[in-house]
Amino acid sequence: MRISSTAKATVSGLAAGAAAAVTALQDGALDTGDGVTIVLAILAAYGITWAVPNRPKPGA
Numbered sequence: 001m002r003i004s005s006t007a008k009a010t011v012s013g014l015a016a017g018a019a020a021a022v023t024a025l026q027d028g029a030l031d032t033g034d035g036v037t038i039v040l041a042i043l044a045a046y047g048i049t050w051a052v053p054n055r056p057k058p059g060a
Contacts, residue, residue: 009049016045 020041024034 005050009046012045012049013042017042 017038020038024030024038
């Protein structure tokens with residue numbers, strides 16, 4: 001099964017954003033710093049996942 005780079009980046013961004021949001025909401029409030037942290041986590045996950053290629057199959 002071949003999964004596109006876009007799909008992998010989207011899923012990783014959503015996962016990172018959700019994890020950052022859950023952590024940020026532990027105190028019951030979402031302020032500007034929390035929002036910036038969430039956005040940076042999403043963008044970092046997108047970029048890292050997009051930049052790292054899949055491992056090539058043996059013999060390919």
